[in-house]
Amino acid sequence: MEASQDTGEDRITRAYADPASVRPHDAREIGRHFFDRLTGLEEGTHEYSYVRNCLIEMNLSLVHYVASRFKHRGPQEMDDIVQVGTIGLIKAIDRFELTREVEFTSFAVPYITGEIKRFFRDTTWAVHVPRRLQEARLHLATATEELRTRLGRIPTTVELAELMQLTPSEVAEAQKASNGYASVSLDAAISGSSDESDTMLADFIGVDEDRFELVDNFHSLAPLIADLDERDRRLIHMRFVEERTQSDIAAELGVSQMHVSRLISKIIRTLRAGLADAH
Missing domain, CATH: 1.10.10.10 (Winged helix-like DNA-binding domain superfamily/Winged helix DNA-binding domain)
Incomplete structure (x- = not known):
């Protein structure tokens, strides 16, 4: 008895019923059908919304893939990053056209990445610093890790400047700006414990201003x-x-x-x- 073959129509039918079950490598071909269907529907109708939602669900794995590249960027929960990345995915779906000579994944990744980067830029800095320095901080982190692996020690400012093709003063400025990424409460215990007997950070910084x-x-x-x-x-x-x-x-x-x-x-x-x- 011959095993039944899984046709493209079968996969499309299942995608309508359960879009989240579509495997990433199938989403490319099935997605073309959904984009083609979306083009022929009137925006705002129930059917249009359903097809659009199917496209979102079947491409969520793409959002998780992009979001995983940012998991070491800050204290934000991964769920928050995925949520922000999904906004980028939706923007990409709304602006994609099959007439473009590009795969949807290639089109969507910059939208998802851009939305996540904007989220980090706008919400995670404890102190506002210019965007130029925010971007320099990212390059600095990458260059520092690369040189640390290569040299087996913490790189000097001069070594970082050579790799980043910046002047040492520009690297120093980026290092200083990195201090604005996160803040610590003055009531924080130096030992990291919440025990009331611990000395607080406020005991070591600041003076009474007599002027x-x-x-x-x-x-x-x-x-x-x-x-x-x-x-x-x-x-x-x-x-x-x-x-x-x-x-x-x-x-x-x-x-x-x-x-x-x-x-x-x-x-x-x-x-x-x-x-x-x-x-």
């Missing part, structure tokens, strides 16, 4: 100085802006140095009292 109060005082002093009479403002300007000595000021005003000293001390007491009231 914030100075800036605040500058803003508070401005109206107080504006309220001084012209002589007092002139004295303040000569002493603290022009940084002239009291004897020099006394000679210009035609008074004694002691008188200048008493005037400046009086002005300073007035300003200090005004600051105290302001705070």
Whole structure:
């Protein structure tokens, strides 16, 4: 008894019933039938949507293939990457035409890859850096791994620059930009443990800024100085802006140095009292 042969029509019939079961190497030929069918249907109809969905399901393996190349790029779950890649697949299906002299897989891969790269570029950087440096980071990672394998050690900046055909300063800029890819909470324990006794990262970085109060005082002093009479403002300007000595000021005003000293001390007491009231 002869075994029944699996014809192309049989595979197409099964694809309509269960598109996810179509094997990748069969999707190329079966896909041509679905694209041809899609061309003759009116967009927005139930039948059009069904055929389009079949094309999506039978090509999901292509999305998984492309997504697997990005599994080491970041902390994102693979399900998220596949979901984003599927958007690229749908765009490719909507724009593909059988009249193109190219296989659908060759047409779709750039769409899928581009959508995933855009996802990483727009959502995974903790600090915004120029796109040029984001792309340089990818080349830097590839070059570093290649040289590390070849040399058996971490490559130098000069060695990376030679391989990447960049200047050492450009490589250093890309290395610095890589620090913006991921962020760590200041409350993170140095040991990596969540134990409350661990020292936190915040204990090692940052200092108390003592000049914030100075800036605040500058803003508070401005109206107080504006309220001084012209002589007092002139004295303040000569002493603290022009940084002239009291004897020099006394000679210009035609008074004694002691008188200048008493005037400046009086002005300073007035300003200090005004600051105290302001705070």
